[in-house]
Amino acid sequence: MDSLIIELSRSVERVEIHPVIRFLYSHDLLKIPKPLDWFVRRPVCVVQPKNDIEVLSVLKFCRKHKIPIVPRGAATSAYGGAVTIKPSVVVDFTRMRNVEVRKEERRVVAESGAVWLDVEKVLNSKGLALRVYPSSAPASTVGGWIAQGGYGIGSLKYGSIADNIEWLEIADFEGVRRVEGEEISNFVGLFGTTGLIIRACLKLRDNVEIRSVSVEMNFDKAIEVLEGAYHASFINSGLSRLMGLNGDVLLLSYEGEVFHEGDPELGRRVWENRFNLFKAARETEVLVTEAILPYQSSAEFYEKMKDIPMEAVFTKDGVVFLGLIPVKGYYSSALRAVKFVKVAEKFGGRSYATGLLFPHKGLADAAAVDYKRKVDPENLLNPGKALQANPISRIIRAAEMIL
């Protein structure tokens, strides 16, 4: 193994093989219970490429020695996309974080490791702003969120992250290339299984001040008052209590003019806390579970699951429900988390993302599966994630059957 590391170190400056550091890079935000942790393997090494050339060197090295590659941003996804289930090379993108603002085009080109909130700050200083960003923006990276896919702040008006990408630059075994249009769907939400996202060109909005109000109302009524909002989320009383608020709270945020009456002071507070859902874990450990549902059935789903502390984020395409299940016993809580998704499916919804946990959900289309076979015939790009089952997802699948 030493000779392999020496070989890799010739072309990549930052390579780490310390056992404790390899352990740290074998996990992400997903907390895996002890018995299942047996399926997690320590990576062979961790690399932090600084540029495209180093990324390509890692790909070349891994293909030559048939070593899997696990791309990693800030490791803040709850789906285990960055967990190493095979001895792999972890490619940590956090040293590639350049941000180039193209003011005239109202676009930003951000490298994979750029942190969303840092990008937003750079843009704000130039009178621009991201259209959408994740609720984990203080830590999560551009490449990380795109690789997971999904919705965030601003998705009510501007849709998913996929809707706001102009183009991506992807590194695979053949080199670096730019993809745009429909081809973007071969990468968004696929956790780096089809190529490594190294750069993204994103669509922007003018940095119009966001004004928010909070309204006390039930979930079913909330759906009726979203017109004109940039962002809207509903925090139920269970989560509200854990966050230090009171009762059911609907946040309505607008670009400029406010269209609905409500409490601006509370609105400002809730908006300022939009990144702080983890406050819910101050009292007790929580398990995160997510599902997206069509608007038509979201109220029924909510009614059935409302005992769980929950936030509902309204998007252009549906309602994302994020449940924070207080951990009493780990396994019973984990089963509740799985059941949350299963109930969502009964109401026409689906799991929010795949990653390590839900590759069996079939969220990717056939074209993406074909594409994976074509570009990665030896299955080295984040194997066992998004498109392929793994031992942990098989156990989850079995649990789903008995629920």
Place this chain on the structure above:
Amino acid sequence: MKDINFREVAEKCTRCGYCSVCPTYRIDGWESVSPRGKLQIALEYLNENYKIDSRIVKDIFKCSVCGLCQEICPVELPLLDFWEEFRHMMNKNKLAPLSVHRKLREITFRNYNPYSGDQERRGDWADFEVRPSKTLYFAGCTASFRLQNLAKSTASVLNKLGIDFTIAGKDEYCCGSPFLRTGQRDVTEKLFEKNFRYWQRAGIERIITSCPGCYRTLSLDYPKMAEAKGYEFDIEVIHTVSILDQTGDFEKIDLKATYHDPCHLGRHMGMYEEPRNVIRKIGISFVEMERNRENALCCGAGGGLRSQFPEISFEIGRQRILEAMETGAEYLITCCPFCEYHLSKSAEKLGNKIKVVDLVEIAERLISP
């Protein structure tokens, strides 16, 4: 002992990664330096899953104990206490102190200050007659041995305000802050005994200090040590900036300045507005840096970082100076001799385009007797 449950804190970390704002992690880049990574290392160490070697111990000490992680942590983990406890554990288990921290320890056991200053000459900066008083001006090591003008300015301010005070001179010993922050409690406890005994002998009821490190240690840590030893600690501890905020008339000065929040005064002690009030009171055209108050970037010197990891420390200092320069200010004001010392050196490396001063030094020139 700190009153935190070490394991519970480590287990409670959600790994959200918000603590990746850590200035040291941003420079070093490896998870083992990030607060999140260190919490996981601590847990694995407790569970005896991994042994910690010198490489990892170094990473654990790559931290200025600035408290930005604690400020940002959504789960509100008491991380400042956690780092000190973790470092103490490293010392207790003979994995620390690191080489330079050990050297400073030896120097301090010998000289009662980490600068190798001659203890007998500690009060040499005083250019006035020292008289007994129940109020003590505690200059601290940096002002006593490196920035004596600050000690002189502070004494002058107190005199101009008509505050009756004394100094301890050779009976003032390092407060022990650098050793508490690096997990070497035994050194601080010895220094506490020396200082406390003298204060008792001298009948000290109030201590004024211009050093936030001393201020934090004397007002937060010393009472806990006293309690553990069964002593009664009935001494009021005040930072000079509180006095300037509450009293004194000032002439106005025409200059443009920004303010650097010292971590020990700001995040550790919650003192953000007092220095700003004084700055406004003396008519300075004041402009904030992008990161200020609770979110301020550390100067990079604290927690034993400057002594053991100067490259990281000066990189943080460089970033802070650049941030100050971006405001267009001529002066960077702070309220901490250690920040002033470190930021001045950092500014020097960038061509001295901004002058670093302590607020007391400006106020001293403008205060009306």
